[in-house]
Amino acid sequence: MDSIILLLHVLGATIWTGGHIVLAVGILPTVLRENSPAKLLEFESVYEKIGMPALLIQVITGIAMAYRMIPDVFQWFDFSNPIAHLIVSKLCLLLLTIVIALHARLRLIPALSASNLKLMAWHVIAVTIISVLFVVVGVSFRTGWFY
Numbered sequence: 245m246d247s248i249i250l251l252l253h254v255l256g257a258t259i260w261t262g263g264h265i266v267l268a269v270g271i272l273p274t275v276l277r278e279n280s281p282a283k284l285l286e287f288e289s290v291y292e293k294i295g296m297p298a299l300l301i302q303v304i305t306g307i308a309m310a311y312r313m314i315p316d317v318f319q320w321f322d323f324s325n326p327i328a329h330l331i332v333s334k335l336c337l338l339l340l341t342i343v344i345a346l347h348a349r350l351r352l353i354p355a356l357s358a359s360n361l362k363l364m365a366w367h368v369i370a371v372t373i374i375s376v377l378f379v380v381v382g383v384s385f386r387t388g389w390f391y
C-alpha cells in the first residue's frame with residue numbers, strides 16, 4: 245500500500261510540475277509575444293481537468309505519507325525533528341500555491357485580457373517555481389539535503 249501511495253504521489257508530481265513547466269517554458273513566451281490571452285485560456289481549459297485532480301492526489305497522498313512518518317499531527321510542527329521541517333515546508337508551499345491559484349482563477353482568468361496578461365504570467369511563473377520546489381523538498385525526504 246505504501247508503495248502505491250508513493251507511486252500516485254510521484255505520478256501526480258509529473259503531471260503538476262511537468263504541466264506547469266510546459267506552460268511556463270513552452271506556451272507562455274508565445275502568449276506574451278503575440279499578446280494572446282486566448283492561447284493561455286485554451287491551455288488552461290485543457291490542463292485544468294488533469295492538473296486539479298493531480299494536485300488533489302498530491303495533497304491526499306502527501307498527507308498520508310506524512311502521517312505514516314509522524315503519526316502525531318502536532319509533532320509535524322515540532323521543529324526539533326528535521327522531518328517536520330520538510331512537512332511544514334510542503335504545507336507552506338501548498339498554502340502559497342492555493343493563494344496564487346485562487347487569485348488567478350477567481351480574479352484574473354474571468355477577465356483575462358492584454359492588459360492583465362503580464363500579471364497572469366507572473367502567477368504562472370510563481371506556481372511553476374513552487375511546483376519545482378515541491379519536488380526538491382519531496383526528494384530531500386530520502387536524500388536528507390535539508391537536515
Ligand code: HEM
Pocket residue numbers: 250253254256257258260261299302303305306307309310313331334335338375378379381382383385386
Ligand atoms: C504539487 C504538490 C507536490 C509535489 C509536486 C510533490 C512531489 C514530491 C516528490 C517528487 C517526492 C519524492 C518521492 C520519492 O521519494 O520518490 C515527494 C515526497 C514526499 N511528499 Fe510530496 N509533493 C507535493 C505535495 C505534497 C504535500 C501537500 C505533502 C503533505 C505534507 C507532501 C508530502 C510528501 C512526503 C511525506 C514525501 C516523502 C515520501 C517518501 O520519501 O517516502 N507532498 N513529493
